[in-house]
Amino acid sequence: MALKAVIGLEMHCELKSNSKVFSSSKNSYEKDANVNISAIDLAFPGVLPVLNKECVRKSLMMSIALNCSLPEYIYFDRKNYYYPDLPKGYQITQSHDPVGVDGEVIIECNKEERKIKIHDIHLEEDTASLDHVFDSSFIDYNRAGVPLLELVTEPCIYSADEAVAFLEHIKRIYQYCDISDADSKKGQIRCDVNVSMMEEDAKELGTRVEVKNINSFSSVYDAIVYEINRQSELINSGRGDEIVQETRRFDEESGTTKRMRSKEDAIDYKYFVEPNIPKYKVSKEWVEEISSCIPELPLDRKKRYIKEYGLSDYDANIIIKEKDYADYFEKCISLGMDAKESANWIIVNILAYINKLDIGINDLFITPEKLKVIIDAKKKGAISSKQAKEIFVKVIEDKKDPIEYIKDNSQISDKEELIKIIDDILLKSESQIEAYKAGRSNLFDYFVGQVMKNTRGKANPVMTKEILNEKLNG
Amino acid sequence: MEYMNKNIVEIHEALKTGKVSVKNLINESLLKSREVQEKCNAFVSILNDAKEVNITDNLLSGIPYGIKDNYSTKGILTTGSSNTLKDYVPFFNATVIDKLNECGAIGVNKTALDEFGMGGTGLSAHTGYIRNPWDAERMCAGSSSGSAAAVSSGVYPYALGSDTGDSIRKPAAYCGIVGYKPTYGMISRFGLFAYASSLDHCGVLTRCVDDAAIVVDAIKGKDSKDMTSWDSSNINLFKNINNEISNKKLCYIKEICDISFYPNPTDELRKHLSKFNEVIEKVKELGFEVVEESINQNLLNALPAVYDVISYAEATSNLSNLTGIIFGPRGEGNNINEIMKDYRTKGFSSLIKRRFVIGSYVLQKENQEKYFVNAQRVRRLLVNEWKKIFETYSAVILPVSSGPAKYIDKSKNIISEGTKVLEEHLQIGDFGGFPSITIPSGYVDNLPVGINITCDIFNDELVLQIAKKIEGKLGLKNIIAGEVR
Incomplete structure (x- = not known):
């Protein structure tokens, strides 16, 4: 029989902010353990949470960007459970009235557009991080209280490709809106994946298996593929009843998923409204102000670049990969430079160079203005293509104005x-x-x-x- | 010459005019502390190294006071009267403590309480029973038991308390003093050990209404560390305490005050309620109109259960930070769950554990709607009922408890049937966050009893103005406990 996979995703993303979501400790990635901590993060007796408005603002921005319905009031809930990475014994999160519900977003997967429905998106605090060495465990509270947005999709994704395309798309929105650096290398993104299998024309979803705490998109891909195969094989060999509702974890080394706990062991989190944070009204004016700060999003830009500037799908995809690339590109356009030539320079020379140095495009000494000087000189025939590329490198290395090299190059230096x-x-x-x-x-x-x-x-x-x-x- | 039995203004005058030095005051207060510790076991610690300060124009400067041991004090042992924190020395002050330090007030001891404010008897502190200075066989009620015992014994003119059900206002009545908790959020809770956050109030125990006003003026105010605090800079309790208030209507609740609602009243209950009626007559003589109001008895009867469900549920969550991992003595065990379990099993008294079990039960997914959510609904109904009263009346005036302080030995207490609501009705003040004050109203069998006055939120000036008038009329203020036995 023909089986299809139905996938739902939960994506946790740490927000960018000066301080943590409920304390004034710094929110930054640190190599040293326990440097960004306070009495509040460690839940000493008598402390109270103080909500960081900037985090609420960024959450609302994401919610708006994903076309979600916004709540009338912002308030929080406690999710109660004991774990050594949770100093208060509860996590402050949003369960009753999240910052966004019922959203949808159009993504591109294998050059086709797909609509992904968002169940909800909610603001919460991250836990501490644990490090297990031999028979000891070490707790680093730097991460405790870091603002975290959790995005939950409806079960409306049907392949690993689609899942990763969606995650890439969301990651880009986070970066475009400057809500998060969304850097999985720094552990800023973590995903849970729900996979179930059903017959092609069945009406009800199959038994759902959750795979928790996946740290990279490639692992998300692998976990989904593994689960689809595992579950399909069970069904096809008549052992479908062995698929039970359970929580599994992904083992990166073996590329397999392993059982953590069954549904019966599910924790009752005893959610109730956090009494220490008064309800906060989300005003129309505030929503309008936040909406006005959302930049043009990546997929819209891509379409425009193809339509208005005639870029290829391939080139446009690379240019929109990061907002800074796209902004650089648009700056070139605004300086009157040729779109295709600019795109070409960015893709061939600039990206290669910054990737080699592992720096951002905005860290590059050659601004669009300086790039223009080089390209213009080449156009006038003052320098050759080869020279242009040499000057490009020299300008960066010597941190000098390109005009100096172009003057030099009117000499015979060959x-x-x-x-x-x-x-x-x-x-x-x-x-x-x-x-x-x-x-x-x-x-x-x-x-x-x-x-x-x-x-x-x-x-x-x-x-x-x-x-x-x-x-x-x- | 003793000074610690005087009121704040008198002591301040004595300091200003050089009749007494700060050092003498500290010594007197410490000496009394040791006496009261001997007799009542009122303190977790006595701060023998309390430091002198310069006297300023601030009324509180140079005057000793007591700190309930659930206020975080930097560098000073703070236990919440619990074994779970028996050696815990905080590295930060509660906002209230910072404010009193700025005033030049001198904390001289940390007063014992029912473990983390839970109990209402003064019998669950990890340091043992707290005894009533009027009669050591009796309790102070709680949870601000040590504070009440000390203030009424003349250790100092005031002590900090906290009030989640009636933890300031009931001990005040049992000890013959004043207990005031302002509107919810008027005083920052930062640094107060949480019991039930939606009900927790900071407040003060004093021997006269003026002193309650002076102290709360000093410790109130919006605090960036407590989001539920609010700006009360336009409220001046002491300055306006003698303002003329005329044409005020007060009411009491028939279902609570009328002896006919109790099937077999004890002699004590009869005396207590008839005492209350005498007080009402005197209040009328002041020119107040006092009217009997009626409230649905089923709703009133739900009050204690509503309190239990909400406060236990919040408590079980609030005290989940006590795991012995970051602070508190580390438990024993082979894994993290065993370690946390061992610490909590050994650290908490059985009363608290019972509350945790109930609190968890009512929050469980399958029970939450039936118990916790319903309790919140009934809380709202009760508060709305009082709000309705406040549309017509300035204040509700009611007797506190069913009589004077009860015996520590339960078997000696004869409790009248149906007095549960009479015992627990002060909880409504915490449900609604209403400003509420208890003042002494006389004696039953030579033991003090009190009345409570409660106004609508933000009417803190009014509640004190009314209390001050009644205090003057009854002539019961600055009472120092006199041993009856």
Whole structure:
């Protein structure tokens, strides 16, 4: 029988903010353990949470960007459970009235558009991180209280490709809106995946298996593929009843999923409204103000680049990969540069260079304005394509204005070219060479003068002297 | 010459005019502390190294006071009267403590309480029973038991308390003093050990209404560390306490005050309620109109259960930070769950554990709607009922408890049938966050009893103005406990 997979995703993403969501401790990624901590993060007796408004603002922004319905009031709930990474014994989260519900977002997967429905998106605090070494466990509270947005999709994703395309899309929105750096290398994104299998034309979903705490998109992909295969094999061999509602974890080394707990062991989190944070009204004006700060989102930009500037789908995809790339590109356009040529420069030269150095495009010394100088010079024929690329590198390395190199390049600095010119001159100057070698050393200047005369002063004097020296004294 | 039995203004005058030094006050207060510790077991710690300060124009400067041991005090042992925190020394002050420090007030001891404010008897502190200074065989009620015992014994003019059900206002009545908890959020709760956050109030125990006003003026105010606190800078309790208030209507609740609602009343209950009626007559003589009101008895009867469900549920969550991992003595065990379990099993008294079990039960998914959510609904109904009263009346005036302080030995207490609501009705003040004050109203069998006055939220000036008038009329203020036995 034909089976299809039905997938739902939960994506946790740490927000960018100066301080944590309920305390004034710094929210930043640190190598040293327990440096961004306070009495509140460690839940000492008597402390109270103080809500960070900037985090609420960013959550609402994401909620708006995903076309969610917004709540009338912002308030929070306690999710109660004991775990050493949870200092209060409860997590402050949103269960009754999340910051967004019933959203939807259009994504592109394998060049086709798909609509993914968002069940809800809610603001909560992250837990501490645990490190297990031999028989000891170490707790780092830097992460405790870091603002976290959890996004939950409806079960409306049907393949691993789609799941990853969705996650990439959401990650980009986070970055475009400057809500999060969404850097999975820093553990800022973590995913849970729900997978169930059903017959192609069945009406009811199959038994749902949850795979928790997946740290990269490639692992999400692998986990989904593994679960689809595992469950399909069970069903196809008549052992479908062995699929039970349970929570599993993904083992990166073996690429398999392993059982953590069954549904019977599910924790009752005893949610109730957090009494220490008064309800906060979400005003119409505030929502309008936040909406006005949402930039044009990546997929919209991509479509525009293809339509207005004639970029290829491939090029447009690369340009929108990061907002900074797209902004750089648009700055080039606004300076009157050719769109395709700009895109080409960004993709071929700039991205290669910044990836090699592992820096951002905005850290690059060559701004769109400087790039324009180089490209314009090339267009006028003042420099060759090859020279343009050389100047590009030199400008970055020497941190100098490109105009300086372009002036230099009106000289003849090509060694081979100069050798050719010098050889021609020396061939016609037999007597002078003899005299020079006989001791009239001041004749050296005569040869230099001849080269300058022949090149109308364009020969690079330093190189000219070097070559002459080699030829006459070598 | 003793000073610690005087009121704040008198002591301040004595300090200003040089009749007494700060050092003498500290010594007197510490000496009394040791006496009261001997007799009542009222303290977790006595701060023998309390430091002198310069006297300023601030009324509280240089004057000793007591700190309930659920207020976080930097560098000073703070236990919440629990074994779970028996050696815990905080590294930060409660906002209230910071404010009193700025005033130059001098904390001289940490007063014992029912473990984390739960109990209402003064019998569940990890340091043992707290005894009533009027009669050591009797309890102070709780949970601000040590504070009440100390203030009524003349250790100092005031002590901090906290009030989740009636933890300031009932001990005040049992000890013959004043207990005031302002509107919810008027005083920051930052640094107060949480019991039930939606009900927890900071407040004060004093021997006169003026002193309650002076102290709360000093410790109230919006605090960036407590989101439920609010700006009360336009409220001046002491300055306005003698303002003329005329044409005020008060009411009492028939179902609580009328002896006919109790099938077999004890002699004590009869005396207590007839005492209350005498007080009402005197209040009328002040020019107040006092009217009997009626409230649905089923609704009233739900009150204690509503309190239990909500406060136990919040408590079980609030005290989940006590695991012995970050602070508190580390438990023993082979894994983290065993370690936490061992610490909590050994650390908490049985009363608290019972409350945790009930609190967890009412929050469980399958029970939450039936118990916790319903309790919140009934809480709202009760509060609305009082709000309705406040549309017509300035204040509700009611007797506190069913009589004077009860015996510590339960078997000696003869309790009248049907007095549960009479015992517990002060909880409504916490349900609604209403400003509420208890003042002494006389004696039953030579033991003090009290009345309670409660107004609508934000009417803190009014509740104190009314209390001050009645206090003057009854002539019961600055009472120092006199041993009856």
